[in-house]
Amino acid sequence: MKYGVIVFPGTWSDGDCHYALGSVLGRNADYIWHKDTDLRGCDCLILPGGFSYGDYLRPGAIARFSPVMAEVERFAAKGGLVFGICNGFQILCEASLLPGVLLRNSHLQYRCQWVNLRVENADTPFTSRYRKGQVLRIPISHYEGCYFADADTLAELEANNQVVFRYCTPEGEITEQANPNGALHNIAGIINKQGNVLGMMPHPERACEPLLGGSDGNLLWPV
Amino acid sequence: MPVSQETLDEVALSRAEYDLIVERLGREPTPVELGLFGSLWSEHCGYKHSKLLLKMFPSTSPRTLTGVGQENAGAVDIGDGLAVVMKMESHNHPSAIEPYQGAATGVGGIVRDIFTMGARPIALMNSLRFGPLSDAHNRYLFGGVVGGIAGYGNCLGIPDVGGEIYFDEVYSQNPLINALCLGLMDTKRLTSARASGPGNLLMLVGADTGRDGLHGASGLASRTFEEQKELRSAVQVGNPFLEKLLIEACLELIEHDWIVGLQDLGAAGLTSASVESAARGESGMELDVLKVPRREQGMTPYEVMLSESQERMLVIVKKGYEDKVKALFDRWDLRCDIIGQVTADGLARIREGNKIVAEVPIKLLSDPPLYRLPTRKPAWLRKIQSFDIATLPDLARAQAGAALLRLLGSPNIANKRYVYRQYDHQVQNNTVVAPGSDAAVLRIKGTAKAISLTTDGNGRICYLDPYAGGAIAVAEAARNLACSGAQPLAITDCLNFGNPEKPDVYYQLKECIRGMAHACRVLGVPVISGNVSLYNETRGQAVYPTPVVGMLGLMEDVTKHCTAAFQRPGDLVYLIGPNSGEGLAGSEYLVLEHGLVKGRPAIDLALEKRVQHACLTAIRQGLLHSAHDCSDGGLAVALAESAIMGSLGFKGRLPADGRLDNTLFGELQSRIVVSLAPRNVRRLEKIAARYKVPLTKLGVVGGKRFVIEGCLDLPLAKVDDAWRGGLERALGG
Numbered sequence: 001m002k003y004g005v006i007v008f009p010g011t012w013s014d015g016d017c018h019y020a021l022g023s024v025l026g027r028n029a030d031y032i033w034h035k036d037t038d039l040r041g042c043d044c045l046i047l048p049g050g051f052s053y054g055d056y057l058r059p060g061a062i063a064r065f066s067p068v069m070a071e072v073e074r075f076a077a078k079g080g081l082v083f084g085i086c087n088g089f090q091i092l093c094e095a096s097l098l099p100g101v102l103l104r105n106s107h108l109q110y111r112c113q114w115v116n117l118r119v120e121n122a123d124t125p126f127t128s129r130y131r132k133g134q135v136l137r138i139p140i141s142h143y144e145g146c147y148f149a150d151a152d153t154l155a156e157l158e159a160n161n162q163v164v165f166r167y168c169t170p171e172g173e174i175t176e177q178a179n180p181n182g183a184l185h186n187i188a189g190i191i192n193k194q195g196n197v198l199g200m201m202p203h204p205e206r207a208c209e210p211l212l213g214g215s216d217g218n219l220l221w222p223v
Numbered sequence: 224m225p226v227s228q229e230t231l232d233e234v235a236l237s238r239a240e241y242d243l244i245v246e247r248l249g250r251e252p253t254p255v256e257l258g259l260f261g262s263l264w265s266e267h268c269g270y271k272h273s274k275l276l277l278k279m280f281p282s283t284s285p286r287t288l289t290g291v292g293q294e295n296a297g298a299v300d301i302g303d304g305l306a307v308v309m310k311m312e313s314h315n316h317p318s319a320i321e322p323y324q325g326a327a328t329g330v331g332g333i334v335r336d337i338f339t340m341g342a343r344p345i346a347l348m349n350s351l352r353f354g355p356l357s358d359a360h361n362r363y364l365f366g367g368v369v370g371g372i373a374g375y376g377n378c379l380g381i382p383d384v385g386g387e388i389y390f391d392e393v394y395s396q397n398p399l400i401n402a403l404c405l406g407l408m409d410t411k412r413l414t415s416a417r418a419s420g421p422g423n424l425l426m427l428v429g430a431d432t433g434r435d436g437l438h439g440a441s442g443l444a445s446r447t448f449e450e451q452k453e454l455r456s457a458v459q460v461g462n463p464f465l466e467k468l469l470i471e472a473c474l475e476l477i478e479h480d481w482i483v484g485l486q487d488l489g490a491a492g493l494t495s496a497s498v499e500s501a502a503r504g505e506s507g508m509e510l511d512v513l514k515v516p517r518r519e520q521g522m523t524p525y526e527v528m529l530s531e532s533q534e535r536m537l538v539i540v541k542k543g544y545e546d547k548v549k550a551l552f553d554r555w556d557l558r559c560d561i562i563g564q565v566t567a568d569g570l571a572r573i574r575e576g577n578k579i580v581a582e583v584p585i586k587l588l589s590d591p592p593l594y595r596l597p598t599r600k601p602a603w604l605r606k607i608q609s610f611d612i613a614t615l616p617d618l619a620r621a622q623a624g625a626a627l628l629r630l631l632g633s634p635n636i637a638n639k640r641y642v643y644r645q646y647d648h649q650v651q652n653n654t655v656v657a658p659g660s661d662a663a664v665l666r667i668k669g670t671a672k673a674i675s676l677t678t679d680g681n682g683r684i685c686y687l688d689p690y691a692g693g694a695i696a697v698a699e700a701a702r703n704l705a706c707s708g709a710q711p712l713a714i715t716d717c718l719n720f721g722n723p724e725k726p727d728v729y730y731q732l733k734e735c736i737r738g739m740a741h742a743c744r745v746l747g748v749p750v751i752s753g754n755v756s757l758y759n760e761t762r763g764q765a766v767y768p769t770p771v772v773g774m775l776g777l778m779e780d781v782t783k784h785c786t787a788a789f790q791r792p793g794d795l796v797y798l799i800g801p802n803s804g805e806g807l808a809g810s811e812y813l814v815l816e817h818g819l820v821k822g823r824p825a826i827d828l829a830l831e832k833r834v835q836h837a838c839l840t841a842i843r844q845g846l847l848h849s850a851h852d853c854s855d856g857g858l859a860v861a862l863a864e865s866a867i868m869g870s871l872g873f874k875g876r877l878p879a880d881g882r883l884d885n886t887l888f889g890e891l892q893s894r895i896v897v898s899l900a901p902r903n904v905r906r907l908e909k910i911a912a913r914y915k916v917p918l919t920k921l922g923v924v925g926g927k928r929f930v931i932e933g934c935l936d937l938p939l940a941k942v943d944d945a946w947r948g949g950l951e952r953a954l955g956g
Binding site for chain 1: 373377378379380462463464465467468555556644645646647648649650651652653654655657666668781782
């Protein structure tokens with residue numbers, strides 16, 4: 001499995017993703033510059049967190065037009081694995097590779113903190129090494145993490161089991177108090193209907209070592 | 224025609240300074256030249272009132288790699304071929320006018336000082352002071368500043384790992400915003416800001432130049448402001464996205480050998496960047512303002528030279544390599560233009576096309592007059608120092624619990640998570656100890672090491688005794704590092720004072736520096752970089768003399784770090800350091816409960832050093848489960864904080880020493896509260912004996928209550944709520 005970590009101007013989780021994949025897990029990870037259109041045989045593309053294009057206009061609104069994105073769309077259409085983290089999730093929504101949008105956190109402040117996530121769907125290539133209902137501890141760091149979709153879209157996501165992670169209490173309960181940003185249905189991450197494009201707001205690459213606070217994120221990278 | 228007072232006021236030069244310029248130049252300066260002198264000879268750039276005093280600081284150690292003031296930031300060797308670069312700077316005056324952009328561009332500026340040396344910025348910290356939150360205007364400033372730091376820092380992907388925030392009436396019109404940045408790099412890639420080699424090219428990269436920030440250095444930072452002038456245009460506006468691109472492009476650039484030096488544009492913009500780098504290179508420079516890309520129409524050469532538009536860097540390119548450099552910046556979609564070259568004639572020559580609008584010896588521009596004023600201890604200081612505590616009623620036992628809750632919930636002591644959860648403190652995957660403990664700890668990838676970082680500075684204590692206060696600021700920073708398990712390595716400082724032309728303020732400046740310097744020597748920590756911010760006063764009311772110390776520490780083994788939180792029920796709690804003495808002078812308790820700022824704080828630096836060594840030794844031997852510096856609020860507060868952070872109760876008694884208020888809340892220096900397993904107590908006692916420091920058993924960790932026998936017995940939940948909710952309640956939340 002070869003991972004391609006895409007770098008847009010303003011991305012900053014690229015180094016952390018590369019570190020988690022390469023140094024911690026010993027996987028084969030490469031960087032792909034946003035102007036490149038050669039995916040160099042990567043099996044899994046990662047759109048990392050950051051402030052691509054300074055989050056100007058809307059987070060991800062400009063990055064979705066970067067040259068590499070046409071290749072990402074083709075790759076996804078053919079079933080290639082695409083993993084969007086935080087700003088990456090926002091870019092995938094802007095590019096319509098995932099439904100819905102990420103709005104300003106309901107409390108209108110940036111939030112950087114550890115959260116608990118409940119695995120809702122363990123049948124995806126990303127979550128197959130977790131159990132359904134398992135609670136993971138993974139950090140968030142964002143201004144715009146409030147997932148929103150209209151009622152029909154939300155109903156469809158729920159019916160199709162496309163919600164992969166929800167914010168929860170340490171015991172796994174879905175409560176308002178456990179929701180750090182106002183996301184509808186406590187949604188922290190979703191997958192497309194095809195089951196190959198995952199977007200999540202929390203940062204698994206930051207939960208890669210006990211020394212830094214936990215390593216629950218390590219099983220998320222598809223093998 | 225003699226120059227008008229209005230013109231002199233505009234450039235903030237005194238008539239005597241103007242006459243000196245005329246004498247040294249041999250003629251009257253042109254308007255552009257006057258602008259150059261105004262900015263470079265400003266207090267902010269020229270350090271006229273502080274440079275001679277700053278020489279008191281020790282600035283070298285076996286690990287220092289740069290001479291202080293020689294480069295943009297200080298650098299120290301941490302072994303393994305790595306160097307840490309560090310600097311702190313103030314952005315007080317702009318933040319008072321436009322808090323969001325003032326704070327944001329403060330972060331931008333300090334980050335540029337770090338990557339201009341070739342170091343990747345890996346951590347930020349901020350030390351802030353505001354007036355009381357009961358005032359709507361102060362809440363506005365507070366919100367704007369925190370928002371600006373978050374908005375700029377988060378976008379850059381640099382973790383903000385800590386800092387401090389204090390509130391006091393004296394800062395109401397003059398908030399203090401001190402931003403610290405730390406960078407990491409290969410020692411051999413240390414890049415200079417030296418414009419040398421005649422014929423080498425000056426290239427300007429980054430943002431276009433506009434009219435923002437004109438007279439920021441000379442105007443805002445070098446004078447007090449009584450009139451209601453529209454000063455907003457003097458505050459710069461930041462673009463963190465552009466800065467992020469600059470960081471990546473510049474760090475890529477230094478991997479090659481195409482440049483001689485790199486200099487960021489900060490206060491006084493292109494003027495200081497070009498002149499200071501030429502001064503360092505002992506050469507001259509020539510540039511054409513028409514070659515500078517502008518974002519506004521009709522800019523005069525004066526405006527181009529003095530603009531403080533953000534996110535601009537000056538690259539001194541080796542002749543012949545300009546195409547390679549341009550190609551690199553093109554890849555990052557960064558604009559770059561060759562605007563001039565290095566010369567051999569020692570002059571700063573500014574052209575507007577074919578016309579020369581300024582031609583001044585570099586040495587003259589970078590050599591402002593330095594002032595030394597006579598000092599004498601003010602009479603009012605003697606008065607407030609002579610305070611007899613016996614004149615104050617002691618705290619009644621029945622009131623102790625309520626007093627503790629009030630102190631814990633007061634904005635100066637209350638938990639600051641409301642602020643730091645708005646800052647990304649994890650990006651770059653190095654943060655081992657996040658904001659909330661005594662010092663932040665960052666691991667160094669590829670090694671077993673970690674670095675520790677803290678900022679400290681108590682203006683009230685310096686007001687009561689500038690010399691002791693300066694020493695205490697340094698000592699407390701080192702103590703916080705010791706509590707985390709790190710050996711102090713280097714200091715960067717930000718000295719925030721009032722109008723130095725007033726003898727009282729100059730006395731404070733001199734004495735604080737003297738005290739700091741003494742503590743630096745005793746503790747063996749050099750000052751490798753720093754900043755001075757003067758004229759922090761409005762309508763004759765100056766801020767407390769507030770020297771802020773940013774200190775870096777090193778630990779050889781990251782796994783041997785320690786935090787302030789109790790870890791295990793059954794652990795015993797001990798006090799390392801003095802267990803008796805008068806400590807109410809300058810304390811939070813005295814201000815909060817009695818409205819008094821009085822007394823004479825003191826410190827025994829030799830004892831302080833031994834206490835720190837004892838703590839560090841115990842941590843290195845793996846004996847301690849927690850270590851917490853005892854400062855604001857005294858022993859009772861330190862114990863409560865350790866209990867709250869660990870979600871574990873405490874039961875014990877404090878060494879009674881006459882007054883209850885002093886026992887509980889006295890802020891005696893050189894004290895550390897530790898917790899450890901009972902089986903390790905013998906070894907801790909041996910360490911304390913070896914270092915000849917008092918060791919006093921206080922109690923035991925456990926349960927759900929916070930109990931100091933004979934004084935207070937509170938549910939831990941109540942203590943927790945007071946501390947965790949204090950700041951939000953003060954904000955009206």
